[in-house]
Amino acid sequence: MKSVIFHIDVNSAYLSWEAVYRLQHGETLDLRTIPSAVGGDPVKRHGIILAKSHAAKPYKIQTGESLMAAYQKCPHLKVVPPRYDLYLRSSNAMVELISEYSDAIQRYSIDECFVDFTHMVKLYGDPFSTAFIIKERIKKELGFTVSIGISSNKLLAKVASDLKKPDGITTLFPEEIAEKMWPLPVGDLFMVGRATYPKLNALGIETIGDLANYDVEILKSTLKSQGVLIWHYANGIETSPVKKSNHLAIKSIGNSTTMPFDIDTTKEAHLMILSLCEMVGMRLRDSGYLTRLVAVHFKTHTFNSTGHQRKFDTPTDHTRDIYEEACALFDVLWDGTPLRHIGVRVSEFCENDFVQLHIFNEKDTQKNRKLDAVIDTLRARFEPKTIIRGSFINSGIKPMTGGVGEDDFPLMSSIL
DNA sequence: TCTGGGGTCCTAGGACCC
């Protein structure tokens, strides 16, 4: 049976969701009708554009550029701060609606998903008409628009959904590749990013078609395995299955932040690391895994970045263990240069079916577990602020730093 | 383009073993 895959992509997701929410709560102005953007707060030095309205496009506002640069291009740009909890709820509502049509849904990011429609064709008939119904229902019932790509694999469906924006449906079946995909600039291809693009250009490759018809051996020798991968993509060859999201295993958990002010003392740095470890630790325990590896990375005020990582002798999910290891790594690495950004990440998980006790300090381990459990419960039931370690009081550093909590679901993978 | 925060995967080089 020939596969039928949908890729569904929310148009200007954060901005659309923000606009819908505001309209539902009494605002009369629809952010989508004016030059507007969702972005960070420059005072806190988180100042970049995360999403922009269609009406901001003529001003050449780019996702990822600084608010300052955006204001220079468009002084009357309306910028609103992000609200990730709202976006997660909006995303969930969309997936719930789509799940009425197929249970084979892979959430790829907060605003994108793949749907395997292969076995639904019998039930619903023509995929294009069903995609149309889904798109119109999302618009009518949830208030925002999506673009849908339809093909026989995930890569082609993803390329297709990008072809008609906003509010479009496009097919890109293998027989349509030469006509619809090959004329596109090679930088539009999935997995051809900022670094690869100039390398391909140097080989005389400008369009996806150029890449598709290039000698794969030469690509392999210059770009290694990635060269082979993108050559396959350019030819529409991709066979990964739509993995139901609840089957995706999470590989790492990390939090990081750009601080409102440069950090230049060990004491402050450690406090910042503790704040990040609180969030990482809580998310780790929530996942049910133990970690075997902790990594610390930072960026200096001059934007130099480095990191360090180290394995645990015994896997753990204690905030305290992660924190102590992270500080030890940090102390080895840091030479006192003022810091702009700090991050902590844990990975190499193993199952936590049984509690693996340290033979020599069993009591400590038990005590740590209980403490973490009590804190997690209180924070879940009330507010994260319920429990604050004394060291944070009057420090100017939040007791917990980083996002993606409760409704955490595994997103993304660099390969489809 | 003065540049966020969440991820995954790949590669290179050194240590160590046989």
Place this chain on the structure above:
DNA sequence: TCTGGGGTCCTAGGACCC
């Protein structure tokens, strides 16, 4: 013993995605 080759593990860094 100045010297081979293969395998594995570890770490740092860089590529890509949204």
